[in-house]
Amino acid sequence: MKIKAGIYIGMAIALIVGGSLLTVKGKDAVSQAESRKQGILEAEQTTIIYKENPALIVKVGVAVGDFIKEGDLLFKVQSAEEGEKDVLSPDDGLINRIVVKQGDQVKQGAAMAMLQKTNYYADLYIQESEIQKLELNQKIDVHFPYLDHPIQVSGVVTSISVAPQFASLRMTREKGQADLSMFSVRISIDSNADLLPGMTAEVKLNELTD
Incomplete structure (x- = not known):
């Protein structure tokens, strides 16, 4: 019984440590989902x-x-x-x-x-804590994950502006928390025969460096 208990404790510790490392590196599922910003392709x-x-x-x-x-x-x-x-x-x-x-x-x-x-663009909404990863005229990869054969094209950041109508956290009297600012980022996207207006465009912020 002591041996089994030791094995279970060891497995639990390994899982906790492994999960912590993934979280620190931003590789856990939640972090990956939060780093993926999506918008609608427009012409x-x-x-x-x-x-x-x-x-x-x-x-x-x-x-x-x-x-x-x-x-x-x-x-x-x-x-x-x-x-x-x-x-x-x-x-x-x-x-x-x-x-x-x-x-x-x-x-x-x-x-x-x-x-x-034939010029395409997509507008994305980025939290204040992540906006420093982007700058005007920056080249960026844009993914189209819902195509039968997902593709990646090149894009360029053409504008960054405050989006006051969006907030990821509203002020509450109980917690004394202020709104977190969101920024509207427009990505100009290279034309591609597989792309059509209305498709979902995705940028992965975890692929970028600060």
Whole structure:
């Protein structure tokens, strides 16, 4: 019995010591979960604005869902002052909305179409205690864990700002604890054929160094 008791005590001590070491190193399950920050992949969008004299749209050269390149023809317009002119795409991207149609009159400043650009980004919310791991223009790996074949792409920190509407700990009179600040961090992400807006993007802070 004494031998068995000694074995059990030894196992318990080993488990406690091992668990403590994992916690100290930040490798336990809780620490790993806390270090994983997730956000939703978004695509930058731009509105195509008509910038010339009032004109008549004589041709619509694209349809919703078309992928276009910078400089591709979007519309042909005709005005009394300048005759027929082309309206070209300012960026690469996907046409996800067309506001005007052939035969419409457009004025300077009128919206013509909405372009979903190939530039992606994700906004993450980081605690004050961890924000020192990130800085502007820092390169960072971004994971997409829920794809059939999870992928990793490169990203860049493009903005860091206080997110006052978020707090991980609210002030309580009983404990006298103040809110812990959260920061909104925007990561600009390289385009990839496997990525679509709405996917979950993940950054692992434990992969970074202070």
